[in-house]
Amino acid sequence: xxxxxxxxxxxxxxxxxxxxxxxxxxxxxxxxxxxxxxxxxxxxxxxxxxxxxxxxxxxxxxxxxxxxxxxxxxxxxxxxxxxxxxxxxxxxxxxxxxxxxxxxxxxxxxxx
Amino acid sequence: xxxxxxxxxxxxxxxxxxxxxxxxxxxxxxxxxxxxxxxxxxxxxxxxxxxxxxxxxxxxxxxxxxxxxxxxxxxxxxxxxxxxxxxxxxxxxxxxxxxxxxxxxxxxxxxx
Numbered sequence: 001x002x003x004x005x006x007x008x009x010x011x012x013x014x015x016x017x018x019x020x021x022x023x024x025x026x027x028x029x030x031x032x033x034x035x036x037x038x039x040x041x042x043x044x045x046x047x048x049x050x051x052x053x054x055x056x057x058x059x060x061x062x063x064x065x066x067x068x069x070x071x072x073x074x075x076x077x078x079x080x081x082x083x084x085x086x087x088x089x090x091x092x093x094x095x096x097x098x099x100x101x102x103x104x105x106x107x108x109x110x111x112x
Numbered sequence: 113x114x115x116x117x118x119x120x121x122x123x124x125x126x127x128x129x130x131x132x133x134x135x136x137x138x139x140x141x142x143x144x145x146x147x148x149x150x151x152x153x154x155x156x157x158x159x160x161x162x163x164x165x166x167x168x169x170x171x172x173x174x175x176x177x178x179x180x181x182x183x184x185x186x187x188x189x190x191x192x193x194x195x196x197x198x199x200x201x202x203x204x205x206x207x208x209x210x211x212x213x214x215x216x217x218x219x220x221x222x223x224x
């Protein structure tokens with residue numbers, strides 16, 4: 001079946017880089033996503049990567065995809081206190097684009 | 113452009129009562145999805161509408177849950193009768209193209 005796993009918690013200091021990791025089981029996933037949830041807010045689509053890509057960069061965000069190991073990571077450069085949030089990894093699974101399969105989320109805490 | 117909105121933001125009901133959640137998608141988005149996050153676990157897919165038709169309702173937990181999208185605009189999710197295990201955050205998302213889902217802020221449901 002489809003399963004997405006993430007570590008629950010990550011703590012970094014302001015200015016450092018953060019790397020949030022995710023592993024998934026469904027090799028047929030077409031897209032893989034990173035969503036951000038700030039306290040009291042909904043899920044914000046940060047970025048996504050097509051499965052035939054290895055890397056995608058968008059300003060301070062870098063997504064790396066290792067299809068062989070089914071591993072996805074999100075690197076945030078120069079992490080700021082405003083980056084403190086829960087980050088969810090998600091995949092499209094084997095049903096096309098119709099539903100997203102999410103991980104449990106990684107809580108990122110950025111300290112000054 | 114307004115994002116996905118959900119109402120209410122928070123609902124507290126007693127076991128056995130009925131609750132109706134509402135979602136207003138982004139204008140023009142034919143695809144509408146319901147997800148829920150129970151007890152801090154992963155966010156799970158409930159169902160997917162394309163306009164007013166149910167495309168995929170494989171995630172609906174049981175027949176106490178009824179989702180409708182009359183006229184292909186807003187959607188409602190009714191839980192009747194509510195049970196303790198239904199407590200969680202219910203998210204709605206909409207998309208124009210299926211690989212970009214935009215989420216609402218969620219409705220936090222507490223069943224006592």
